[in-house]
Amino acid sequence: xxxxxxxxxxxxxxxxxxxxxxxxxxxxxxxxxxxxxxxxxxxxxxxxxxxxxxxxxxxxxxxxxxxxxxxxxxxxxxxxxxxxxxxxxxxxxxxxxxxxxxxxxxxxxxxxxxxxxxxxxxxxxxxxxxxxxxxxxxxxxxxxxxxxxxxxxxxxxxxxxxxxxxxxxxxxxxxxxxxxxxxxxxxxxxxxxxxxxxxxxxxxxxxxxxxxxxxxxxxxxxxxxxxxxxxxxxxxxxxxxxxxxxxxxxxxxxxxxxxxxxxxxxxxxxxxxxxxxxxxxxxxxxxxxxxxxxxxxxxxxxxxxxxxxxxxxxxxxxxxxxxxxxxxxxxxxxxxxxxxxxxxxxxxxxxxxxxxxxxxxxxxxxxxxxxxxxxxxxxxxxxxxxxxxxxxxxxxxxxxxxxxxxxxxxxxxxxxxxxxxxxxxxxxxxxxxxxxxxxxxxxxxxxxxxxxxxxxxxxxxxxxxxxxxxxxxxxxxxxxxxxxxxxxxxxxxxxxxxxxxxxxxxxxxxxxxxxxxxxxxxxxxxxxxxxxxxxxxxxxxxxxxxxxxxxxxxxxxxxxxxxxxxxxxxxxxxxxxxxxxxxxxx
Ligand SMILES: [Zn+2]
Ligand SMILES: [Zn+2]
Numbered sequence: 001x002x003x004x005x006x007x008x009x010x011x012x013x014x015x016x017x018x019x020x021x022x023x024x025x026x027x028x029x030x031x032x033x034x035x036x037x038x039x040x041x042x043x044x045x046x047x048x049x050x051x052x053x054x055x056x057x058x059x060x061x062x063x064x065x066x067x068x069x070x071x072x073x074x075x076x077x078x079x080x081x082x083x084x085x086x087x088x089x090x091x092x093x094x095x096x097x098x099x100x101x102x103x104x105x106x107x108x109x110x111x112x113x114x115x116x117x118x119x120x121x122x123x124x125x126x127x128x129x130x131x132x133x134x135x136x137x138x139x140x141x142x143x144x145x146x147x148x149x150x151x152x153x154x155x156x157x158x159x160x161x162x163x164x165x166x167x168x169x170x171x172x173x174x175x176x177x178x179x180x181x182x183x184x185x186x187x188x189x190x191x192x193x194x195x196x197x198x199x200x201x202x203x204x205x206x207x208x209x210x211x212x213x214x215x216x217x218x219x220x221x222x223x224x225x226x227x228x229x230x231x232x233x234x235x236x237x238x239x240x241x242x243x244x245x246x247x248x249x250x251x252x253x254x255x256x257x258x259x260x261x262x263x264x265x266x267x268x269x270x271x272x273x274x275x276x277x278x279x280x281x282x283x284x285x286x287x288x289x290x291x292x293x294x295x296x297x298x299x300x301x302x303x304x305x306x307x308x309x310x311x312x313x314x315x316x317x318x319x320x321x322x323x324x325x326x327x328x329x330x331x332x333x334x335x336x337x338x339x340x341x342x343x344x345x346x347x348x349x350x351x352x353x354x355x356x357x358x359x360x361x362x363x364x365x366x367x368x369x370x371x372x373x374x375x376x377x378x379x380x381x382x383x384x385x386x387x388x389x390x391x392x393x394x395x396x397x398x399x400x401x402x403x404x405x406x407x408x409x410x411x412x413x414x415x416x417x418x419x420x421x422x423x424x425x426x427x428x429x430x431x432x433x434x435x436x437x438x439x440x441x442x443x444x445x446x447x448x449x450x451x452x453x454x455x456x457x458x459x460x461x462x463x464x465x466x467x468x469x470x471x472x473x474x475x476x477x478x479x480x481x482x483x484x485x486x487x488x489x490x491x492x493x494x495x496x497x498x499x500x501x502x503x504x505x506x507x508x509x510x511x512x513x514x515x516x517x518x519x520x521x522x523x524x525x526x527x528x529x530x531x532x533x534x535x536x537x538x539x540x541x542x543x544x545x546x547x548x549x550x551x552x553x554x555x556x557x558x559x560x561x562x563x564x565x566x567x568x569x570x571x572x573x574x575x576x577x578x579x580x581x582x583x584x585x586x
Contacts, residue, residue: 257305334456
């Protein structure tokens with residue numbers, strides 16, 4: 001979408017948020033208004049009301065919004081003084097607006113936007129008339145703390161979306177429905193992949209046998225690919241002394257996200273939110289020369305981050321997860337080559353999992369905070385590296401976008417996002433440059449000139465978080481994983497007990513060549529077993545009865561395709577091995 005379009009969509013949705021607030025005020029005058037911005041996909045407004053809104057209320061509010069649209073009220077902007085604003089919002093007892101007002105520095109311009117009897121403290125911009133907001137829909141209710149702080153008042157958030165085009169709205173709503181059906185939390189439960197146990201704690205996933213199988217297969221594949229590309233696997237502990245985190249800067253820039261320190265025998269430990277300092281230790285364990293560079297370390301590193309309970313979301317946002325984390329130490333001359341090969345590595349890896357629609361972002365600082373201690377290191381150095389980074393991506397000759405504010409505290413990044421079957425973008429790969437850690441930890445290598453030089457350090461995770469990547473896979477495929485990563489690839493269904501020994505024979509033959517197969521020896525009837533296999537989304541079901549046994553064949557049912565007829569074991573074996581080898585995803 002062009003910038004212009006995005007801007008006007010923002011305007012439309014922000015105006016929809018105002019109409020929502022106006023409708024709520026008309027229906028429930030006692031409600032206090034907090035804030036109501038537009039978002040990437042729509043808009044919301046936060047309300048303070050003692051009684052909870054119900055889904056029926058949403059229907060009423062939506063109707064009232066339609067009326068306001070029909071009234072076609074002009075939306076006008078008015079500049080007022082802070083005093084006038086204070087008086088006005090004190091009279092209306094709008095405590096949240098008053099708090100927002102207090103935060104506005106003296107002398108700053110204050111504007112309110114009015115439509116009919118409704119006025120809101122707002123910077124705008126807005127549509128000209130309420131009648132222009134024709135295609136909108138309220139979507140859901142959620143709780144949200146005032147200003148996102150857990151110690152603040154809990155508010156009720158009403159979400160909605162709006163589009164200029166009716167068809168676009170309809171398509172968006174269809175995708176939302178589809179996304180609901182594909183929710184990985186639902187699929188993960190149905191397929192018995194993972195759970196969250198209250199007794200264990202929120203955001204701490206527990207992998208059940210089938211999910212653990214899936215996880216370890218992906219990890220093994222990922223590890224193999226890394227090794228083929230010159231990465232050396234390393235392992236590190238889950239915690240380290242607090243001084244380690246102070247030296248790395250995490251203690252100063254990342255503390256909010258870290259679990260609190262633990263003390264024992266006058267020592268303080270902290271659980272790792274990242275693996276980086278440990279890989280620095282690996283580098284430091286030997287004397288390095290320019291001949292050794294680039295050095296690439298890789299680890300499936302479990303990290304722990306204290307995400308607020310409000311943002312936890314299935315496997316997408318958790319408190320413990322595994323990164324396919326890698327760190328590359330190289331010279332300045334090798335930087336461009338390394339960035340290029342990391343990008344290619346990720347692109348190829350995604351292709352194997354069926355993702356080919358990728359977008360590249362260059363994450364830089366947001367200029368407003370560039371000096372405010374949000375970022376470590378020298379501003380001039382940042383400027384230089386950001387420029388260099390952008391020109392490297394420019395030379396890659398691939399389309400990219402700039403993402404201000406998404407840089408890490410230690411350096412800018414190249415982020416790769418993939419588009420799934422529903423058109424949603426997911427950030428997975430991140431490639432970050434770090435000009436902080438090598439200096440902080442005194443890393444050097446001996447150059448050709450015999451002198452000590454500081455290496456560049458790149459942080460990268462290809463798939464990103466394994467947990468998150470599995471969530472994306474499950475949603476993308478609606479649980480119908482490609483054959484090569486299905487935890488159970490073939491299930492054999494014997495029609496009666498006499499067929500069990502022959503079924504087991506076939507099962508063993510397939511398992512011996514690495515095709516993950518099991519036999520359903522349960523007492524249910526054949527049709528029930530077939531249904532069960534389909535619900536569990538097993539790619540292939542083999543039916544074995546008297547005829548199959550006599551002819552030494554199997555009846556093959558492929559997921560979605562129904563019956564493939566009877567085949568000899570060799571025929572089907574070759575077919576499966578080829579599908580696995582080619583990573584077919586139908
Ligand atoms: Zn506004
Ligand atoms: Zn790192």
